[in-house]
Amino acid sequence: MDVGHFAAEPGVISAAGRPEFEYNLDLALEVKAALERRQVDVRLIGERGDYAVLHQRTRDARGADLFVSIHHDSVQESLLPRADEFAGFSLFVSKLNPKADKSLACAGAIGARLRAAGFTPSRYHADPVTGAPRPFADEANGVHWYDNLAVGRTASMPSVLVEAGVIVNRDEERRMRDPEVRRRIAEAVAGGARECLTKGS
Numbered sequence: 442m443d444v445g446h447f448a449a450e451p452g453v454i455s456a457a458g459r460p461e462f463e464y465n466l467d468l469a470l471e472v473k474a475a476l477e478r479r480q481v482d483v484r485l486i487g488e489r490g491d492y493a494v495l496h497q498r499t500r501d502a503r504g505a506d507l508f509v510s511i512h513h514d515s516v517q518e519s520l521l522p523r524a525d526e527f528a529g530f531s532l533f534v535s536k537l538n539p540k541a542d543k544s545l546a547c548a549g550a551i552g553a554r555l556r557a558a559g560f561t562p563s564r565y566h567a568d569p570v571t572g573a574p575r576p577f578a579d580e581a582n583g584v585h586w587y588d589n590l591a592v593g594r595t596a597s598m599p600s601v602l603v604e605a606g607v608i609v610n611r612d613e614e615r616r617m618r619d620p621e622v623r624r625r626i627a628e629a630v631a632g633g634a635r636e637c638l639t640k641g642s
């Protein structure tokens with residue numbers, strides 16, 4: 442369980458001025474607890490905000506069955522004035538990951554659980570106007586291909602990056618700070634991860 446970003450470069454600054462790293466840490470701790478309730482052993486990476494080198498995260502995850510990186514989303518700089526129009530979760534996997542099929546299966550399971558819990562895929566990352574673009578790998582479940590994703594490409598195990606919500610959107614930022622919303626997201630991520638780990642390779 443990787444806490445995205447680090448103290449010196451804490452990621453997106455939210456609509457309320459709070460750095461992404463703090464949202465990532467809160468959610469990662471909640472997902473860790475939800476996994477442990479499901480008898481899954483969890484190793485936290487980056488929770489002290491001291492991981493500046495991305496490939497050291499996947500290196501230090503060696504031996505794990507699944508690498509999950511927790512993030513919160515933004516939009517391209519030119520779209521920031523319209524940030525309140527963008528909301529939802531996104532999941533990213535790399536075709537360059539040695540276990541790309543399993544990565545996709547785990548991301549799909551997490552996305553399905555998030556949808557069942559009432560959350561909606563953001564979709565805009567697949568749009569060439571509003572995204573990079575990252576084509577859909579599993580459109581229904583909000584999973585995109587992002588082949589150069591460092592934590593996808595350098596992991597020796599299946600790897601999924603979770604963008605839980607868009608924190609430059611004022612309403613969504615408030616939702617992401619709500620402990621009940623965070624608990625529901627964590628349950629969905631843990632449930633999906635547990636399900637795909639149980640299914641074997």
Ligand SMILES: [Zn+2]
Pocket residue numbers: 445446452453461512513
């Ligand atoms: Zn991030």
